[in-house]
Amino acid sequence: MMSNCCSQIIFLMCLLNVVKIRAQCEVPRAGDQRILTPESIKLTYSDGDTATFQCSVGYKPASLRGSRTITCSGNKWDYSKLKFQCTKKSCRPLPDFANGRYTYSPEGAEGVLFGATATAQCKEGFRLLRYTARRCLDAGWDGREPVCEVIKCPPPPEILNGQSEETLLDEYDYEQAVTYVCNAGYTLFGDSTVSCSKNGIFEPSPPECIIKSCGALPDFANGRYTYSPEGAKGVLFGATATAQCDEGFRLLQYPVRHCLDAGWDGREPVCEVIKCPPPPEIPNGQPEEPRLYEYDYEQKVTYVCNAGYTLFGDSTVSCSNSGTFEPSPPECIKKSCGALPDFANGRYTYSPEGAEGVLFGATATAQCDEGFRLLQFTARHCLDAGWDGREPVCEAQCEKPSAGHNRVLTPESNKSTYSDGDIATFQCSPGYEPADPEVSTTITCSGNKWDYSSLKLQCTCEKLKVTLSLTAQMLEIEREKLELYRERLAVEKERLQLDRDRLEVEKSSLALCKKAEQKTESHLKPNCTTAGDREGEAGVVQEETGS
Template sequence: MMSNCCSQIIFLMCLLNVVKIRAQCEVPRAGDQRILTPESIKLTYSDGDTATFQCSVGYKPASLRGSRTITCSGNKWDYSKLKFQCTKKSCRPLPDFANGRYTYSPEGAEGVLFGATATAQCKEGFRLLRYTARRCLDAGWDGREPVCEEVSCDPPSLPNGKRVHGRPPYRFKSTIEFACNPGFKMVGSPSLVCERNGWNSPPPNCTVKSCGALPDFANGRYTYSPEGAKGVLFGATATAQCDEGFRLLQYPVRHCLDAGWDGREPVCEVIKCPPPPEIPNGQPEEPRLYEYDYEQKVTYVCNAGYTLFGDSTVSCSNSGTFEPSPPECIKKSCGALPDFANGRYTYSPEGAEGVLFGATATAQCDEGFRLLQFTARHCLDAGWDGREPVCEAQCEKPSAGHNRVLTPESNKSTYSDGDIATFQCSPGYEPADPEVSTTITCSGNKWDYSSLKLQCTCEKLKVTLSLTAQMLEIEREKLELYRERLAVEKERLQLDRDRLEVEKSSLALCKKAEQKTESHLKPNCTTAGDREGEAGVVQEETGS
């Protein structure tokens, strides 16, 4: 019964939801020539809604009659009543302009409708300056009327030259005259005349001048830039180069100018080099000279403990300096020493420098070994000096334990392989069996405790413990008596504090009374403390 009720409720809820849903239409199709009016543009269209059309930009109604409205029926538009049609607007033909006319695209009647183009064309003998084309838009033809001017001669150009006579515009029988720039010479007529069909002849050419090749000079020659045939033309550069073994003193460069090469003939002198540079930790094999000839060589050697890195020999070069760069003398490396039996090395200084010339390798034995000989080695010119260290096995000081101690003769700072250590009982203890073994032997770097059979008993310790217990009991009783004495002193101190409080109160009352009465009626305000003080004075006077 309950299940049926639930089913009915769900059915009713679904029915209510269905009723709430209303049929809707999609956005209506307008087409290329028609668009929806602004008030008809919405996000959703329900059953019964209407939509009104108008013409697109550049179009106008084909007829003032015919319905422009459609209605949403259910979820579809009823286009059957839509009779509204649009046609392209016409801009009408443009009038001819001064010295020209228009051609239309597309051709024919379509050439003056919305979207068409009118292109300006000048009459023969004229050229178009501006406003080449106009377009038929919604409001009519755009742009402005074109301008055609009379044809005259386009001004000729002369690379590497300039005009010296005649200014544009160049009309019929106008003349122009040219001249070449410095460094160039003219080929052709320098003057031109504007005729009916243009200039009477082509413009001239300005070709670059040539300075010609320079002769070689004493102990040297020239190289040209740019290379090849252009290296002797106007603007080129001739650079002096001395022969091998000579260097340039002056006039290194000459330039090809309009009048020819500038400058003077270069001067080359024999090359001499100053002494070669000094190097750290090294020097030349031979004593340095004051001056060296071209290609004279110098060979470097390094000091002991250093290795030469680079070219050992340098030569006096064409530049007046020694080349290549001098070598370097770097410390020799002895390399890391291999670990030795039962030990290893530590190096000083640390890091990479620790294996270079002058470094020290110090021997360190492994734990359980001691160094007998050859403690340190040094990195010398020929390598590490000294010999491999020797580490001898040794045992640590033996642990006795179990109430045992070493005998005085067995108590040493070091124990070598084969040494024997003897034990005895600690004070207050005695051997449980005097006949058993009391010794152990150092084997390599470890003690062999398996032979140690000594066991110690604590008979003598009992007497000591008994006496200690009695002494502790006596000290405990002393502590208890001290605590009781402290309690009595604490009570006495509290009584003294209470008495002082009473006396302070009495003294305060007496001071108040003094302020209210005459001096002859002054009350007795002596405190118990004062009275005790007076009694003490009397006793001192009477000697009692």
């Protein structure tokens, strides 16, 4: 029973949902030119509902025929029966207004349809005051008719050295004209008449009144004129025309002319061809051809240098516009042979010294390094074609070998020069003999040095032994003499000591006597004469008696 109730409840709920879910259509599409009528605008559209269209603002039906209604079928609109179309409303062209007309945007037929713009444009000679543009709306053109007023111009400007033919007004209408005239002595340059233009100013610009012109002078034979001041003013009253001859000519007469009231004064200038005196001579060189007495403008002279010299500068000079040869003539300087590279085991010294030592006429003298001697090609000379001769040859050489130690060179080994590989042989000096006859007695020149390591010769002599023996005997005698001298010194030393002892005794005795003198009278004075004094007295007596 309970299950049946549940089944019935479920069935009823499903039935209710089916009733709720009915077919619906979305809001119908209208387009840019159509909209739904107010009564057709709803929140929901059910199956069988209808919707009716009308034209948007600014649009009108293209035709009175054709269905305007669509029907909701299920959940879709049936657009197949909708034949209603709309087109833009037309405001029609506006009539031209006073002194002007309209231009439309967009151009063509669209220019008078809904949304178009009509812009006011005044006729030439008028300018717009107000109501510039109008728009085509749903009810027609908006705005008001434009107002164009005639253009006015202020008085035209005054000009220097001239004025208008009539007295100037305070204001001029469009296209009203003013004519200018120049004062006496001046010529009008530009348009004499100006008019009030559509821009509200006089056009074209006023003309100028300029001083009378003498006109440009024609070029004369071999020359022309330059004017001061420059430009157009150079041919006006007071201007100056200066004669200038063509290149290669110089002015003889009538250099300047002046623009006066009646025209140019003076006469046509005269130009003559330029001549040059002979070109200058140069040391150590000369022209290729003999010099002439006179040369024409641009005539050329070419210099060449003597043998052993090189041309420095332009070899060719020309007769210039200044009547002298240009550029400056060249110099002929001694040719340079350049410094010679050092050769094997030697180098060059140059005469004269310094930079002159490699110039034409210089001498390069070969000089071998220490330990080498020159075999050939001692000197080379800088000639016109360069250094003559060939590269020197220096040979390795040893100096004369040193003997020493009672050794001398053998006669065949005693030479003035020794080359690489030469052998020198030694022997003992006279009075000496080899200590070992079997050892090496030779040395070899290796490059430029002697190899003394191979020399083993030692020399000795009998005389040396005798001399050594005599020397030993003499030393013994001297030793004995020294011993005797020592003994004598010892005796003298003892004698000296005895004298010292005697003096000490006498000094003691003398001291005792001096003390006794102080205690006794003079007639009781003891005899304090020392042994020394007695000896002195005896000497005096002996001297007096002559013994």
